[in-house]
Amino acid sequence: MTDHEWLAAAGPYALGVLDREEQAGFEAHLAGCAGCRAEVQAFREVAGLLAHGAPAAAPPAGLRERVLAEARQVRPIGRRGLPGPWLAAAAALVVALGAGAGAWRTARRAAALEREIAARDSMLAALLGPEVHVVSLASTGRAPSARVFWNQRQASFVVTAFDLPAAPAGRTYQLWAIAKGSAPLSMGTFNTDARGRAVVMLPADSAITRLGTIDLCGLTEEPAGGSPQPTEQPRLVGTWRHTD
Amino acid sequence: MERADAVTPDRVLVQRMQAGDERALAGLYDRHAATAYGLAMAIVREAADAEEAVADAFAQVWRTAGQFDPGRGSVAAWLATITRTRALDLVRARGRRARALDRAALGNPAGVATPLAAVDATDRGVERSEARALVAGALAALPEPQRIVLELGYFGGLSQSQIASELGEPLGTVKTRMRAALEKLRAVLAPQIAEGSR
Numbered sequence: 001m002t003d004h005e006w007l008a009a010a011g012p013y014a015l016g017v018l019d020r021e022e023q024a025g026f027e028a029h030l031a032g033c034a035g036c037r038a039e040v041q042a043f044r045e046v047a048g049l050l051a052h053g054a055p056a057a058a059p060p061a062g063l064r065e066r067v068l069a070e071a072r073q074v075r076p077i078g079r080r081g082l083p084g085p086w087l088a089a090a091a092a093l094v095v096a097l098g099a100g101a102g103a104w105r106t107a108r109r110a111a112a113l114e115r116e117i118a119a120r121d122s123m124l125a126a127l128l129g130p131e132v133h134v135v136s137l138a139s140t141g142r143a144p145s146a147r148v149f150w151n152q153r154q155a156s157f158v159v160t161a162f163d164l165p166a167a168p169a170g171r172t173y174q175l176w177a178i179a180k181g182s183a184p185l186s187m188g189t190f191n192t193d194a195r196g197r198a199v200v201m202l203p204a205d206s207a208i209t210r211l212g213t214i215d216l217c218g219l220t221e222e223p224a225g226g227s228p229q230p231t232e233q234p235r236l237v238g239t240w241r242h243t244d
Numbered sequence: 245m246e247r248a249d250a251v252t253p254d255r256v257l258v259q260r261m262q263a264g265d266e267r268a269l270a271g272l273y274d275r276h277a278a279t280a281y282g283l284a285m286a287i288v289r290e291a292a293d294a295e296e297a298v299a300d301a302f303a304q305v306w307r308t309a310g311q312f313d314p315g316r317g318s319v320a321a322w323l324a325t326i327t328r329t330r331a332l333d334l335v336r337a338r339g340r341r342a343r344a345l346d347r348a349a350l351g352n353p354a355g356v357a358t359p360l361a362a363v364d365a366t367d368r369g370v371e372r373s374e375a376r377a378l379v380a381g382a383l384a385a386l387p388e389p390q391r392i393v394l395e396l397g398y399f400g401g402l403s404q405s406q407i408a409s410e411l412g413e414p415l416g417t418v419k420t421r422m423r424a425a426l427e428k429l430r431a432v433l434a435p436q437i438a439e440g441s442r
Binding site for chain 2: 008011012015016017018019020041042043044045046047048049050051052053054055056057058059060063064066067068070071072074
């Protein structure tokens with residue numbers, strides 16, 4: 001899809017009516033397109049006003065006190081952009097609220113949520129770190145696409161991929177860090193789901209962290225378990241750049 | 245609501261909420277609860293669910309006030325998005341369809357939104373009744389096929405392909421109508437949006 005075609009998706013996206021796959025594609029595009037972000041923001045205001053189009057209904061008398069009473073139970077989460085610990089606090093809070101809010105939410109579900117949140121928490125921490133580098137991988141600017149975030153301090157990568165058909169049985173995708181003048185180093189393996197999507201976190205080994213500068217990042221398809229060196233030309237390739 | 249609160253901008257109330265100021269939350273509630281509740285009632289089937297959705301939405305606004313970025317939109321739009329999402333989540337958790345789908349279905353051209361003539365003139369707060377009249381007018385001015393597509397999506401929680409199968413129309417037609425409807429609303433509501441983002 002061209003950038004111009006994506007622009008047309010901004011309104012439906014803001015309204016919340018894009019189909020799941022289109023939404024994932026648009027969100028991947030959105031990360032790198034200020035024009036579409038501005039368009040989404042404008043349409044979000046339109047969508048917000050649509051709430052006034054619903055038939056008038058007076059809130060029940062007890063609702064105001066309920067809202068205020070619930071607020072007394074929790075403290076607001078700290079400001080945007082604060083590093084580190086608030087993530088853990090936020091996760092704990094979400095779990096606490098999840099466990100108490102409804103009868104159908106069992107303790108088991110809370111425990112599963114806690115694990116899920118802990119995993120997401122460490123992924124967020126890797127993404128939001130102060131020294132995160134990012135690389136966008138593409139073939140010719142069209143789908144499939146992938147993005148790799150490199151948190152040097154934590155020695156971890158977060159990989160997101162879209163419209164990348166899952167590698168067949170017995171095969172896997174493998175990422176390579178390429179520094180000028182040295183052989184590609186494996187960053188790890190992953191596969192996409194049936195919808196061609198993946199969001200995974202890969203730990204970086206010491207050989208990678210010692211590299212210092214990584215110039216390029218490439219993606220190949222390899223036998224399951226990965227290869228010591230790439231066995232084909234990269235299907236996707238990208239240049240590292242710093243996030244601001 | 246205290247008179248002084250009527251002039252405090254929403255974003256200032258949200259700033260105060262970051263510091264744990266409950267009165268700021270009360271002020272925000274007094275200003276937006278009726279709109280949020282009306283929206284929730286258009287989506288869910290039971291009044292108890294609408295109450296739940298609105299309580300959840302304000303709880304989320306309270307907890308995440310620190311992450312609100314005024315540079316990215318108004319508090320009202322943020323709250324509406326959260327309320328709609330919460331209400332649709334509840335409907336789905338119950339394994340049901342949104343209430344709006346009954347009325348927005350082809351068989352009922354009256355649609356979901358309030359008819360222009362029925363806009364509540366006795367609405368508390370002049371600003372809100374102005375917004376209601378403006379939005380009702382903007383929706384009423386849309387060609388019916390465009391309005392139906394918009395309402396099935398926003399109040400009914402259907403994606404564009406779900407709308408297409410609901411109406412038995414091609415997806416391309418639904419997308420075209422949706423975009424046309426959104427562009428018209430954007431043009432008509434622009435003055436209101438400029439005012440809301442002060």
